[in-house]
Amino acid sequence: MNMSGKKGVLLILVPFALLMTFFFLVPLIHMLMSSFSNSDGFTFEHYQEALSSSYILQGFKNSLALSVVSAFIALVVSLLGVYAMTNFSEPVREKLLILSNLTSNFSGVPLAFAFIVLLGNSGLFTLALDSFGWDLSFSLYSWSGLLLIYIYFQLPLSIMLLYPIYYGIQQQWKDAAALLGASPLMFWRKIGLPIILPGIAGTFTILFANAMGAYASAYALTGSNFNLAAIRIGSLISGDIFAQPELASAIAVLLGVIMIIGMLLSEWLIKKTRKDLSKR
Amino acid sequence: MAYQENEKGFVETMKKFTIVMLILIGIYLALPIFATALYAFSTEWNKTILPEGLTFEWIRTLFQDARFIEAFGRSVLLSGSAVFISILFIVPAIFVIVLYFPALEKWFQASVVMVYAFPGIILSVGIIRFYSGTSLPMILAVTGVYVISVLPFMYQGTRNSLRNVQGRQLMDAAELLGASKMDAFRKVLLPSVYPGLFVASLLSFSVLFGEFVLINLVVGSRFETVQIYLMAKLSTSGHIASAIVFVYIVLMGILTLVMATLTKKAKGMRHA
Numbered sequence: 136m137n138m139s140g141k142k143g144v145l146l147i148l149v150p151f152a153l154l155m156t157f158f159f160l161v162p163l164i165h166m167l168m169s170s171f172s173n174s175d176g177f178t179f180e181h182y183q184e185a186l187s188s189s190y191i192l193q194g195f196k197n198s199l200a201l202s203v204v205s206a207f208i209a210l211v212v213s214l215l216g217v218y219a220m221t222n223f224s225e226p227v228r229e230k231l232l233i234l235s236n237l238t239s240n241f242s243g244v245p246l247a248f249a250f251i252v253l254l255g256n257s258g259l260f261t262l263a264l265d266s267f268g269w270d271l272s273f274s275l276y277s278w279s280g281l282l283l284i285y286i287y288f289q290l291p292l293s294i295m296l297l298y299p300i301y302y303g304i305q306q307q308w309k310d311a312a313a314l315l316g317a318s319p320l321m322f323w324r325k326i327g328l329p330i331i332l333p334g335i336a337g338t339f340t341i342l343f344a345n346a347m348g349a350y351a352s353a354y355a356l357t358g359s360n361f362n363l364a365a366i367r368i369g370s371l372i373s374g375d376i377f378a379q380p381e382l383a384s385a386i387a388v389l390l391g392v393i394m395i396i397g398m399l400l401s402e403w404l405i406k407k408t409r410k411d412l413s414k415r
Numbered sequence: 416m417a418y419q420e421n422e423k424g425f426v427e428t429m430k431k432f433t434i435v436m437l438i439l440i441g442i443y444l445a446l447p448i449f450a451t452a453l454y455a456f457s458t459e460w461n462k463t464i465l466p467e468g469l470t471f472e473w474i475r476t477l478f479q480d481a482r483f484i485e486a487f488g489r490s491v492l493l494s495g496s497a498v499f500i501s502i503l504f505i506v507p508a509i510f511v512i513v514l515y516f517p518a519l520e521k522w523f524q525a526s527v528v529m530v531y532a533f534p535g536i537i538l539s540v541g542i543i544r545f546y547s548g549t550s551l552p553m554i555l556a557v558t559g560v561y562v563i564s565v566l567p568f569m570y571q572g573t574r575n576s577l578r579n580v581q582g583r584q585l586m587d588a589a590e591l592l593g594a595s596k597m598d599a600f601r602k603v604l605l606p607s608v609y610p611g612l613f614v615a616s617l618l619s620f621s622v623l624f625g626e627f628v629l630i631n632l633v634v635g636s637r638f639e640t641v642q643i644y645l646m647a648k649l650s651t652s653g654h655i656a657s658a659i660v661f662v663y664i665v666l667m668g669i670l671t672l673v674m675a676t677l678t679k680k681a682k683g684m685r686h687a
Contacts (some may be wrong), residue, residue, distance in 0.1 A: 137458055144511050144515055145511070145514060145516075147507045147508055147510075147511045148508050148511060148512070149508075150504040150508070151504055151505055151508035152508075153507070154500075154504060154562055154563060155526060155563060157559065158556070158559035158562065158563045159526075159530065159538075159540075159560070159563045161545060162503075162538065162541030162542050162544070162545040162546070162560075163537075163538070163541045165541060166537075166540050166541040166544050166545070169544050171495075199467045211441075212436060212440060213440070215432070215433045215436040215437070216433070216436050216437040216440045218433045219430075219433035219434045219436060219437035220437065222430070224432065229467075229679075232674070233446075233671065234441075235444070236671050236674075236675070237667070237668055237671045238444045238448070240621050240622070240625055240667040240670075240671070241448065241664065241667065243625055243627050243642070244626065244627050244642055244645050244646050244649070245451075245625070245642075245645065245659075245660045245663050245664070246447065247649075248451065248645065248649055248656055248657070248660050249447035249448065249449055249450065249451045249651075249660060252447070252450045252451050252454050252653070252657060253446065253447055253450050253654075258554045259450050259454075280531070286443075287443065287444070288445065290440060290443070291444070292445060294440075306514075318422050318427055319427075320422055320425065320426060344532065344534075347534075348533075348534025348535070348536060348537070349534070350534070350535065350536045350627075350628045351627040351628055354627075355627075355646060356492070356651060365534070365536045368536050368537070368540060369536060369539075369628075369632055372539065372540050372543055372632060373632050380540075380543070380544055383540050384540055384544060387540040387541075388535045390536070390537060391533060391537050392530075394532045394533060394534070394537075395532055395550040397532070398528055398531070398532040399455075402528060
């Protein structure tokens with residue numbers, strides 16, 4: 136290809152670059168700058184305020200706990216589930232994956248509503264248990280209620296991510312190990328698990344980030360009442376009581392830093408898995 | 416020998432345990448969907464364990480509600496335009512980078528990861544802070560962010576199909592045979608990556624159709640989408656809300672099945 140042709144092709148990148156700049160980079164940089172500024176100029180006061188407010192810190196703690204616990208439970212459960220799928224033929228496995236994908240779009244406000252139907256104050260289960268005279272003293276509008284919803288939207292994602300990692304383990308490796316006298320348990324302990332471990336860890340960080348950024352389900356369930364980092368940002372920027380956009384920006388930047396650390400970690404771990412899986 | 420027998424027993428138990436787990440996952444994922452669907456078709460369901468009767472009334476009321484139809488239209492318009500703009504401007508950029516500037520692909524991937532890493536709640540702060548001082552209507556700002564936020568799906572879909580058909584070699588072969596770059600692209604490359612691209616577009620559409628954070632925080636009820644309409648009905652009418660969720664689930668189900676069928680077809684073509 137001659138030079139002018141290559142330059143012409145390069146023009147195709149211009150609209151993309153403009154969109155990326157104006158609807159992603161510039162707003163985020165602007166947000167970063169506004170988190171460091173007040174009417175007098177540069178300041179750390181919004182970060183000081185965020186990090187010294189026990190209410191905001193509590194929000195971060197709740198978000199972290201909810202994200203870690205929901206990611207962990209979803210990961211363990213779907214690891215067992217994906218392992219169980221080995222008992223089925225490939226067409227059956229693919230159908231199971233489609234069913235799991237069907238539910239992957241079911242999140243946010245619709246999902247919160249579905250759980251209200253099941254477990255809300257006059258939900259299906261709540262009424263059923265009431266009529267048996269049982270009182271579980273469980274509230275959907277609490278941390279454990281949110282946990283159930285978070286596990287729900289983590290499961291399909293976890294299955295989708297773990298399936299290819301798990302099936303990257305080649306049958307030949309199992310056969311070779313068996314020929315050399317290893318039992319299935321030994322294969323998994325000595326060969327299988329070490330190989331897929333980085334992939335599992337990468338999946339965990341993606342699930343963690345997925346939950347950290349979630350907003351809609353908690354908002355639909357409890358409005359701004361349940362204290363999560365994302366909910367704090369939402370109420371500070373939209374001004375349910377009074378808007379403090381600079382403080383919202385500072386919290387958003389802090390959340391963003393957590394996300395970036397998570398994503399870098401998962402990228403690194405996934406690359407490591409790929410390398411290990413392609414080594415024969 | 417005894418040890419081995421022991422282990423065999425353990426593996427068997429483990430297998431049963433994981434299958435039970437798989438069934439439990441299935442029940443857990445299906446239960447909220449079935450409960451909502453049942454609620455959408457039930458007459459009275461306040462005291463009894465099962466609904467007292469079945470009815471189409473809620474669904475009918477919903478489809479006679481102009482507010483819902485308009486909200487549905489807005490959702491389709493908003494998500495559809497964002498996907499359309501993305502196909503028009505983002506996908507060609509992905510083509511060019513994957514085919515002709517592989518050295519740039521590293522940077523492109525970095526931006527994909529960045530887009531993936533920043534959830535709507537963070538982007539909405541940036542958008543409100545930056546565009547509230549400008550004359551750009553907020554709904555256009557949201558559309559712009561939507562176009563960018565489907566980048567990961569578009570990139571994944573486009574790149575995978577380009578790799579599968581060996582896009583660069585296909586283009587070069589067509590050009591060698593005398594086709595212009597534009598013709599080679601339109602008549603040779605595009606048809607062969609079309610299924611993958613279509614699946615990526617459907618996926619993007621379904622993700623945007625369910626988006627709530629950005630549209631609610633940045634624009635709010637001034638541009639009522641299905642999600643915002645559902646949020647408003649959540650506290651006022653349980654039956655209507657469940658009818659909305661039922662319609663939403665059916666739509667998502669149809670989209671997922673179309674995607675699965677197309678992906679399978681594309682795979683079949685490759686293996687043949």
